[in-house]
Amino acid sequence: MSFIHERRTRNSRLLSRNTIINLLRFFWIVLVIWCEFGVFFYSLSDCKWPDKELKEAGSTEKPTRVLLISDPQLPNPRRSGISWFGYDASSTRYLRKGWSVVTRLRPHAVVWLGDALASGRYVTSEDEYKNYVDEFKGIFTTDKSVPNYFVPGNRDVGLGESSAFSKNARKYFTEYFGPVNQEVDLAGHRLIFIDAPGLVDEDYRRHGMGKQYETWTPASGGPIEFIASVAIKASSSPIILFSHIPLSRPASTSCGPLREKGSIRASAGHGYQNMLGKQTTRFVLYSLRPAAIFSGDNRDYCNMTHQLPTTDANILAKTSVREVTVKSFSPSRHIRRPGFQLLSLIPPDSAVSPYGSTFADAHCLLPDTFRIFNSIYLPALVLTAIVLLYLNISPDRRRHRLSALSPISATRSGPSSPLPGPESAIWANWSPRRSSGPTSPAATLPPSVTARVPSAKEIFTFRALSSAPGSPHDSPLLSPIPLFHAGHEDEMNPAHYPSQHHSDHVWPSGEDVHETPSFLPSPSARRPERKWLSWSWSFVFRGRRRRITIASPTWGEMKKFCVSGNSDSMSRGKRKGMLWRLGGDSMSVALPAVVTWALIGWLFF
Numbered sequence: 243m244s245f246i247h248e249r250r251t252r253n254s255r256l257l258s259r260n261t262i263i264n265l266l267r268f269f270w271i272v273l274v275i276w277c278e279f280g281v282f283f284y285s286l287s288d289c290k291w292p293d294k295e296l297k298e299a300g301s302t303e304k305p306t307r308v309l310l311i312s313d314p315q316l317p318n319p320r321r322s323g324i325s326w327f328g329y330d331a332s333s334t335r336y337l338r339k340g341w342s343v344v345t346r347l348r349p350h351a352v353v354w355l356g357d358a359l360a361s362g363r364y365v366t367s368e369d370e371y372k373n374y375v376d377e378f379k380g381i382f383t384t385d386k387s388v389p390n391y392f393v394p395g396n397r398d399v400g401l402g403e404s405s406a407f408s409k410n411a412r413k414y415f416t417e418y419f420g421p422v423n424q425e426v427d428l429a430g431h432r433l434i435f436i437d438a439p440g441l442v443d444e445d446y447r448r449h450g451m452g453k454q455y456e457t458w459t460p461a462s463g464g465p466i467e468f469i470a471s472v473a474i475k476a477s478s479s480p481i482i483l484f485s486h487i488p489l490s491r492p493a494s495t496s497c498g499p500l501r502e503k504g505s506i507r508a509s510a511g512h513g514y515q516n517m518l519g520k521q522t523t524r525f526v527l528y529s530l531r532p533a534a535i536f537s538g539d540n541r542d543y544c545n546m547t548h549q550l551p552t553t554d555a556n557i558l559a560k561t562s563v564r565e566v567t568v569k570s571f572s573p574s575r576h577i578r579r580p581g582f583q584l585l586s587l588i589p590p591d592s593a594v595s596p597y598g599s600t601f602a603d604a605h606c607l608l609p610d611t612f613r614i615f616n617s618i619y620l621p622a623l624v625l626t627a628i629v630l631l632y633l634n635i636s637p638d639r640r641r642h643r644l645s646a647l648s649p650i651s652a653t654r655s656g657p658s659s660p661l662p663g664p665e666s667a668i669w670a671n672w673s674p675r676r677s678s679g680p681t682s683p684a685a686t687l688p689p690s691v692t693a694r695v696p697s698a699k700e701i702f703t704f705r706a707l708s709s710a711p712g713s714p715h716d717s718p719l720l721s722p723i724p725l726f727h728a729g730h731e732d733e734m735n736p737a738h739y740p741s742q743h744h745s746d747h748v749w750p751s752g753e754d755v756h757e758t759p760s761f762l763p764s765p766s767a768r769r770p771e772r773k774w775l776s777w778s779w780s781f782v783f784r785g786r787r788r789r790i791t792i793a794s795p796t797w798g799e800m801k802k803f804c805v806s807g808n809s810d811s812m813s814r815g816k817r818k819g820m821l822w823r824l825g826g827d828s829m830s831v832a833l834p835a836v837v838t839w840a841l842i843g844w845l846f847f
Contacts, residue, residue: 259633263827266626270835277618278842281609282343291347292586292602303592306429309349310583310603312538312568315360315397316378320370332611334381335843336573336580340608341382344582351428352384353585355538355568356395356438356486362415363400363513366408375418391426392419393435395486395539396514401439402446404513412440423468430589431601432479434472434530438487438539441465442515445522455525466525473529480533480590480600483526487515488537488567489548490523497544497567500605502577506540506567516540527551527563534601535565536583541576543569543605566603573611580608626831634823 293305314337317330358378365371384390392415399415399422400407408414416422422437444466448458460467472481493507509516516539518526528551535548544567552561569581584604776793 262629262633263830266629266831267834270622270626270831271838273618273622274835274838275842277614278839279339281614282339285607285609286343286347289347289584289606290604291584292604295602296586296588296599303588305586305588307348307350308428308585308587309344309347309352310355310536310568310585311352311571312355312582313357313395313541313570313572314354314378314382315357315570315572316374316381318359318361318365318374319377320373333572336608336611337571338381340571340580345384347584349388349584352388352390353433353435353484353536354390354392355484355536356393357397357539358392358395358419359398362398363396363407363411365414366410368410368414371414371418391424391433391435391484393484393486393538394419394422394437394439396439399437399439401442401513401515407513423463423465425472427479429587430479430591431533431587432472432477432481433484434481434532435484436469436526437465438485438518438537441522442487442518445519449519449521455521469526469529478590481530482585482601483530483532483535485518485526485535485537486539488517488540488544489526489535489565490517490520491546491548495546497542497546500543500545502542502579504542506544514539523548524551531560532563533560534603535563536585536603537565537567538570540567541570541574543567543581569605569607571608578612579610582606582608627828630824630827630831634820634827 291305291307293307296305315333316337317334319330359374362371362374365374394412394415398419399412412422421435422440424435426433426435441464444461444464447461448455455466458466460470488506490508491506493505495505497505506516517523527548531550544565546565548563548565550561550563566583568583569579570577571580571582573580584606585601586603587601590600776791778789778791780787780789782788
């Protein structure tokens with residue numbers, strides 16, 4: 243039997259209020275760590291370099307790994323006024339956490355496909371631009387042995403004419419990020435980076451003058467001149483083209499199953515253009531004949547194939563080329579999951595077959611912040627609220643139910659014996675046991691009372707009362723009333739208090755108090771709590787001493803009011819008490835999670 247009681251006691255402790263609160267705190271701390279940082283590692287668990295595809299083709303050469311990042315769009319802290327709870331701050335933290343995980347892939351080179359800075363085209367001061375670039379490089383840190391190649395985007399250098407754009411944007415970009423048009427040899431491939439916004443601007447000027455590309459005189463140092471110079475070079479190395487703006491394609495072209503929604507359609511506006519023009523696209527494909535094209539700007543992923551123009555000279559050459567529009571690395575309202583691209587290269591001379599592929603790419607995704615909130619945070623919040631409501635909706639009922647499992651109640655056995663004495667709580671001078679002698683009420687007093695009696699000679703007696711029918715003394719709700727001998731002075735009730743007899747059954751006011759009991763505090767009553775601030779004034783009015791005391795409420799009084807309410811509005815007080823407990827439990831559960839979230843935010847802010 244005792245084993246059952248011990249088991250019930252152990253179960254009651256496991257389901258106690260404090261245990262449940264601590265479990266909720268631990269649950270939310272783990273949840274915040276997972277949702278704010280752990281999901282980034284989990285999202286990259288399936289992200290692998292596509293080296294296996296090249297090895298299956300028969301190559302034994304170790305691939306060169308290139309990481310492709312598009313549209314990080316780092317906010318400018320000086321212009322956006324980044325705060326902890328703003329969208330820009332959330333985006334910056336996302337970029338930091340995403341990059342800290344991506345760098346674990348250990349790329350050999352990094353290519354940035356434009357829009358590195360969200361507002362680089364608006365910066366007019368070189369000092370501000372330098373601080374902006376330092377902020378970017380402070381977040382996207384790489385090893386010194388890893389080269390970084392930057393393609394200009396419309397947010398970096400601007401597109402079109404606008405008084406809001408900085409005239410030195412292209413100059414600043416070249417100074418801090420590198421040339422806007424450049425060619426790099428890597429793993430036997432020619433990586434061509436073109437200034438797509440500049441190409442659009444020059445295309446507008448060409449079209450405005452009504453000239454074709456064959457008769458157009460390129461601008462000195464412009465993208466058309468650069469593309470023409472690359473085309474005339476005699477080289478058998480495959481070309482991989484990198485452009486911020488995607489090439490033109492029909493509106494009905496599908497982007498493949500990896501795109502979240504829609505397709506890329508031709509559109510243009512203030513400072514942007516979704517695709518290159520048709521003639522510009524044909525000029526680029528005809529001049530460069532790339533083996534692969536990677537672009538950005540559109541935010542979402544797109545995989546499509548272009549048909550290469552053919553002539554009599556290259557009729558046996560490759561007739562199609564694949565273009566991949568890389569997903570945005572920063573969160574956006576246009577997509578649910580940001581992403582990036584992995585590119586592996588091997589030298590062409592190491593390929594087993596001359597027609598074999600010398601490169602392979604893979605698509606990777608980052609966590610979905612909206613899904614994290616809707617599928618994890620929100621259900622966990624609802625579940626926590628239900629548990630806290632259960633703990634606070636009827637605590638008295640739960641305490642009563644749990645008390646039945648306590649070892650104290652379990653050890654009680656046998657029927658309870660009736661208390662001796664008459665039914666009335668008022669001691670009278672007549673008792674049904676009078677034949678056996680008077681019964682002293684001190685025998686049934688609690689030990690806390692009898693312990694205060696100094697000796698047998700000073701034991702207080704209980705005077706018999708013969709109450710008339712219908713008097714208040716007949717009520718069973720009253721307690722035994724002790725009386726003191728005349729002339730006896732209690733140390734708890736000095737003579738200067740009006741509750742003490744001063745003369746023969748006469749109060750200072752002259753009223754007869756014969757056979758009237760004196761109401762004294764119970765000996766076991768608690769001592770009154772010490773007031774924080776109090777002011778007292780004593781005076782005599784109509785022969786009686788009066789006292790007025792003004793004091794601030796004690797902590798116990800305030801707690802009693804908040805939890806139980808006052809006697810005038812008990813039901814309303816109970817509701818306030820439940821809300822008070824519910825709010826306190828909610829704060830105690832949320833505080834560790836908020837501190838954890840703030841610590842993670844501080845590490846990645």
